[in-house]
Amino acid sequence: MYILRRIICTTLLLLAVCDTFASHIIGGEVIYKYMGPVAGNKSRYQVSLSIYEDCLHGSQQAIAEDNPAYFAVYDDLDNLFYFDSSHYSSSVDVPPNYNIACITNAPDMCTWKKTFIVTFDLPRNGHSYTVVYQRCCRNGDIMNIVNPANSGATYTCQIPADTVASTNNSAVFKNYPPQIICVNNPLLYDHSATDIDGDSLSYELCESYDAPNGLPNNIIPNHPPFAPVTYVHPPYSYYNPLNAYPALAIDPVTGMMTGKPLITGRYLVTVCCNEWRHGRIINTIHREFQFVVTDCSKAVLADMPYFTDDPNVYQVNCKDFRIDYFNTSKGGTTWLWDFGVHETTLDTSAEFQPTYIYPDTGIYTVKLVANPHTPCADSTEKKVKVFPVFTTSFTDTGLMCPNNQVGFIDLSVGTTSPVNYWKWNFGDGTTSSEQNPVHTYNTGGTYNVTLVSQNKKDCSDTLFRQLSIETFRPYAGLDTTIVKGESVAFYATGGVSYAWTPGIYLKGADGNAPVGYFADTGLFTYTVKITSAAGCTGSDTINVRVVDQPAFFLPTGFTPNGDGHNDIFRPICIGFKAIRFFRIYNRYGEQVFMTDNIEEGWDGTYNRKAADMGTYYWYIGYVDRYGKEGTMKGDVTLVK
Secondary structure, three states, rough: OOOOOOOOHHHHHHHHOOOOOOOOOEEEEEEEEEEEEEEEOOOOOOOOEEEEEOOOOOOOOHHHHHOOEEEEEEEEEOOHHHHHHHEEEEEEOOOOOOHHHHHHOOOOOOEEEEEEEEEEEEOOOOEEEEEEEEEEEOOOOOOOOOOOHHOOOOEEEEEOOOOOOOOOOOOEEEEEEEOOEEOOOOEEEOEEEEEOOOOEEEEEEOOEEOOOOOOOOOOOOOOOOEEEEOOOOOOOOOOOOEOOOOOOOOOOOOOEEEEEEOOOEEEEEEEEEEEEEEEEEEEEEEEEEEEEEOOOOOOOEEEOOOOOOOOEEEEEEOOEEEEEEEEEEEEOOOOEEEOOOOOOOOOOOOOOOOEEEEEEEEEEEEEEEEEOOOOOOOOEEEEEOOOOOOOOOOEOOOOOOOEEEEEEEEEEEOOOEEEEEEEEEEEOEEEOOOOOOOOEOOOOOOEEEEEEEEEOOEEEEEEEEEEOOOOOEEOOOEEEEEEEEEEEEEEOOOOOEEEEOOOOOOOOOOOOOOOEEEOOOEEEEEEEEEOOOOOOEEEEEEEEEEEEOOOOOOOOOOOOOOOOOOOOOEEEOOOOOEEEEEEEEEEOOOOEEEEOOOOOOOOOOOEEEEOEEEEEEEEEEEEOOOOEEEEEEHHHHEEO
């Protein structure tokens, strides 16, 4: 059962389909107060709706038709308990929250806060209740949501069930929303609230809710759940509602809102204040507002940089207790620093860039005031963390060899908190977040190893060290071919000790240069295990082919086209003592190439020009292994 008061207002039925009717509303919030028990096992609540109107640019007709406001109350089963209306009880000119004279080009502005109050008697039956106010439509100039002119607004609050909280008053925001936010200037705004019940409060950026665009036959606000507005993504979202660096953020404990807007425009922003009782959230109030970032300029701007990843933290010092302060303010001539030590009043300075020695470890809130005690004073706050001493260190274990596991052991120490973060860079393109990682280097060389470690107090340090991995290349030599009955001298390199297997036909198999004697033909494969001076071990193989008689091996064609394959024509000599000449002739009998070095070959040129394709004739004069001279001839085809 619910009470529904009959309301006759033809004009209001058209509000949901007219974009201009609610574009003047730039924000709103709903709060409530517990008034006490009433007959029938009910509790009386006074609900207050506050809407913020743009009285400079908004339609005066639309502003007039905001009055009265219409409320609906639903229980947690979506039953409509009340549908009521109220004319506004107060209208306040919202102050700019700063001295206009302190802005060098202050824009025109006008914002009204109108408050509508209704009273509801709600049964104490174990159900919670949701109060809803809805309005269409939003300002079409909002930059961070999709199709804003056709997006409605829902302002709501929830009254917890009597089984959760026997009585409850909602939290109340302490300050008006900011009217002017200057682009490229740090924002520092106190968005905190108070709660007369003493509940714990926390703060966060949260969703803005849409509302139906037009229900001409039904002006009763909808029941929950409410659909959130759609943000233009990227880059916008409810937790990143405007272009800023540092990003717009709200401290979850203090409610302090910070950021540095980068682009002018109108942005929809909603802040939620959560009430906590006995470790659980019993209620959340929403304040929605359109932040207008304008191209204004403060006459005085207090500012200091930050040397951490957190824009709210000026510095983390884990070496000693000294903090050197830098001042990046604009327009100021006098200064007041408060270094945040509660136990003394002597922690202040009037210097432009002071240095302060802190008495103990801890987290301190430092405040800088530019032009203190003047109408255009400005201030900023940042935290400093002082937790000496913290030092990053590490050692390594294992053989410094390619393809061998090297262990890294963290030796970082801090006096205030255990280490809980490690970032290793091994210098070969790989990293690790383990405390004591194991890594393998594929090749030898010098590597720049870096460890960044950090503790829970945000103390961080970096250690750089060069690590030498031995350039170890075990090498057995080139494959070779010999004639049966001959010997071959091996020559391995890369280490200080050698062991050849198998030892058959070898003399000196425990050195780097054994001699092989082969009485039989065949293919013989040998492996040499090599150990370096640093203890690195590796192996390589070599093939020895033993043939029955001496021979020259020459290809029947070659392609000197510069591709690195078959570009040189030369003989492979097996079992001969030497050659006296190696000559090549063209089909006209002209000698195009001649050498007496068996290692040289013809590159396919004649008189420094590429020779023609075709057949060429080779002629070899040799001395065999017994000293007897002879000749051999044949042909080869040059192909391009």
